[in-house]
Amino acid sequence: MKRITLLGALLLGAGLAFSPPAAAQGSGSATIDTIKSRGQLVCGVSTGVAGFSLADSKGVTQGIDADTCRAVAAAILGDANKVRFVPTTTTNRFTALQSGELDMLVRSTTWTLGREGNLGLLFAGVNFYDGTGFLVKSAAGVKSVKDLDGATICVQPGTSTELAIADYFRLNKLKFTPVLIQDLAEIQNTYLAGRCDSYSTDASGLASFRFQQGPKAEEHVLLPEIISKEPLGMMVRKGDDKFFDLVRWTLFAMIQAEESGVSSKNIDEMLKSTNPDIRRLVGTEGDLGKALGVDNRWAVNVIRGVGNYGEMWDRTVAPLGNPRGINNLWNKGGLHYPPPIR
Amino acid sequence: MSGAVVDPRLSPARAAPKKGLSLSWSDPRFRNIVWQVVILGAVAAVVWYLVQNTSRNLAARRIATGFAFLGRTAGIPIGESLIGYDPAINTYGRALLIGLLNTLKVAVVGVVLATVWGTVLGVARLSKNWLISRLAAVYVEVIRDVPLLLQLLFWYLVLQGLPAPRNSFHPVAGVFLSNRGIKIPVVEWEGPFWWALAAFVVGIIGTVAWSRTATRLQETTGVRPKVWPVAIGFLVGFPLLVWGALGAPFAVEMPALRGFNFTGGATVTPEYAALTLGLVVYTASYIAEIVRSGILAVPTGQWEAGGAIGLRPGTVLRKIVLPQALRVIIPPMTSQYLNLTKNSSLAVAIGYQDVVSIASTTLNQTGQAIEGIAAIMVVYLVISLSISFLMNWYNARIALVER
Structure with missing residues (x-):
């Protein structure tokens, strides 16, 4: 593990030393373009925490962190399975993201001011409120x-x-x-x-x-x-606002879907819904997906592939005996409060 | 055309250079200087480019830079330290210093123990006793072939297998072996001990001085006065006398089980014990082979010649064989000492907080990876260069003096 950390840091050093200055890199979302051309999202997860990211008997990484990665892959590529999971330790996780080895990091990592201020990284949202x-x-x-x-x-x-x-x-x-x-x-x-x-x-x-x-x-x-307080969430590099937006709103879309009663089971019926809130979410009205730089049906892909936040919770952390508690929706006594999707 | 073959040393091209440096390309000295300046300049330019570009990129990504974090309150807990530490007050700088001291604690104890144990093994392998030499050979061959990391994890597991504090193994009064480490009683350190320590240092100087006088007397009179009684007097008697004169304070602090753990006494943590044990056992197997090769490198004729001029076997060993064997032993021994020191960074796998462990926690908490890694590199460079310097000095001292 240690070697990986040191290697990561050296790669970071080397990467920063040899890459051209950031100003020369142009604008827009370089990260989304890279993911599209690669056909795969590279997502940093833990080395194995049940409920968050742990390989099952078939070698498939399961958990709420893994599913958060899948949701982003579904939003960008339309397929929730186009993710490569990279196990990271507590000490090499940030360097791996900083050096560009990862597109994003979902590793039950606590959102703190120090980390956002010093690491050159941003928290795009909280997928689990912990302590x-x-x-x-x-x-x-x-x-x-x-x-x-x-x-x-x-x-x-x-x-x-x-x-x-x-x-x-x-x-x-x-x-x-x-x-x-x-x-x-x-x-x-x-x-x-x-x-x-x-x-x-x-x-x-x-x-x-x-x-x-x-x-x-x-x-x-x-x-x-x-x-x-340990709000755990997804991290991305600073400097790619479009990708940051997409990661942030992918989680909000999942929470909003739960709030609006949209799930992977009824998504096909919901495409015919007349409720304007749901129509905007599933992309049958407006072009909010395009504004994010992805397909207008991005949220549909997310919900089809991973489900809404509640479905994800029930599949991953609920079996471990975790009560929903503060991780419930805002109108059910919890902290998950998605801003309006409009 | 055999006449055309000229001794190269006599050819005009190799003739002694003329005095004064001519600014001509045909002057080899001028060419040398030009090339060296060019290469040095190129290296400096590359380094400058890398540093500039790195800091510009770090700034563009808003990653904090610089060593200001060394002065910030650390907040990270540390398991064991030789100096006082409170995470709420002390800084990252002090945390790293503790890491450095912890590394040195392993390295110094490890080097001494590995040398002793390795020498015993090396001599044992040359023993005429079949069983002893075979046992030593098996030890060396097995230990050398198992990766060090596995051995460390093994020792850590073994030490964790000890009973819990409440059922700890209690061989003699005041000593407890449990999965929390080895508790031993300590003598409470008081003022007079410092004076006794000072007396001991004076004793060392006195012993060295007497030893030199003895050598001089031997050279002039041929009779060497005994050194050891004087040495004992200086090294043991004098400090004891000073300690006694100051009231001979002696209080022992005994460990006792209280609550979760033991209080009082000193602790050897399982992490430290496993790391030191692992490093000593592993490095000793290499040192054993070095010692063996060193002794075998001295021809048996040297023993026989020593005996022929009437020296006793002990004197032959000390005065003839060992000085020659050491010349073979010291250089490879230096690299073993360096290996042991650097291998101590595997501490991180078993939770011993050496400099790498603390620096990597620091770089993770502050996010300043480049500075953290740089600090680790500087620390190891300084330690390694110090060991090299000491060993090279010693090597030069014992080297064959060619007249």
Whole structure:
């Protein structure tokens, strides 16, 4: 993993050193053109988190992050399967995107000011609202994070989680010893081996890790406290506004589809709908797709290929025991509020 | 036409150059200078172009640049450090310094232990005892052939297999072995210890001085006065005397199980232990072969000749065989030391926070990949050059003095 990070950084260095200055690159969406000519979207995902991006028994990457990539591929190329997934670690993900190795990154990455300000990258939206949680062994009898004073905590370096824990423990005058390992499988094994009292990452990641334990899931408890806001989303490079728009509105279209009752099952009937909101969404009225630089039926392709946001949720993260909670639509007590598609 | 063959050293083209540099293309010295200036200029221009273009592209992509982040509050937690660290107060610069110290902690201990263990193995492989020499040979052949990363993961797994703190293995009072590491009691460090340490340093100087005097006396009188009693007096007696005179404070801090973990005492973390163990076991197998080759490189005739002039075997080893063997051993040993130091960057796989681990977390949190990688390269360059310099100095010291 380390080699990939270093290589990525060197490639970034080399790429920046040898490529002509950005000003000479012209305007418009170079990224969309590249994806079209390549016939494939290159999307960075995790090295394997159930519910987000994990290869199934047939080797197909499944999860909400993977499906977000598929939706963008469907919007641009009309086919949700024209995606090449690139597994990235927490430390090489940004360099991979900066260096142009990836078109976009959907790797349960938290939207923060520091990242948007320093990395030359933009968050195009939030596909999952999350927060830092703690998993402990049931046998330890821990009921709250406050009981973890003096504990050893397993956490991946280079994440916003490690910063959140450091802040929280300091604020509550608690002490902890971190064990920091980059590789996801390795840090999880280290926790299971008993090197750490607790394993901390986004609560959704903990739920999926617990789920993966199968019959042994009962041996682990998720502590009630969620100590930070972790809005996870899609990232693109700065400087290609058209591509940014497209990624952003692809997710909004999926959320709007759920809100308007459009799904992969009824999409053919919806094409005949007289409701102007739905007509604009499916492209039977207006030319909003063209404004984005793609086919006018882009949203139809997205919904056919991946479904609406609710369908995607039910297929990917719901089976892991994640309640919809704040990830519901705005009119159902959640945070997903798509701006009008008009 | 045999008469046409001229010794090249006598040919006019190779004649000693005339004094004064002529600005003529036919003057080889002038040509040399011109070519060197041209090549140096080209290299400088390429470097300048790369740096300029990189910074222009970084600016165009609004990626932060520069080393200002070193002064910013780090916020990243660090598992073990030799100096105090609080993520809420200390900076990325200090975090990287901790990483550097952690790397040195592995490198220094690793080099010493690997040298000792490797020498034992190398000598063992030459042993006349069949079992010992076979065992050493099997060790070397097996360990050399298994990738280091796998060995590190193996040791880490083994150390994680130790029992939990509550059921820790407890061989002697104050020592606990658990999957949280090895807890050992520590002596509480007080003022007089510093004085004892100073006395020890003075002792070293005294010992060296006495050793030189002994050599001089031997050269003039032929009788060498004993050095070791004086050395013990200087190195052990004197510091003990100073410590005693200052009240002989001695308090031991014992580790005790409290809450989740042990408090008090010192800890050798599983990460550090696995990394050091892995590096020592692996590098020692190479050092063993170097030591063996060094000893075999000294002809047996040297032993026999030493014996023939009446020297004892110990003296033959120290004064005749070892100095010659070292000349063969030192140069390849230098590269093993460099290898060990650089291989310590595999720490990242098992969660030991060496300089690469902390720098890569830093570059990920700040997004300044180029600066982060540059920092890692500078650190390894400085460490490696220091080791090379020391070893070359030592090599020059023991080299055959040709008169």
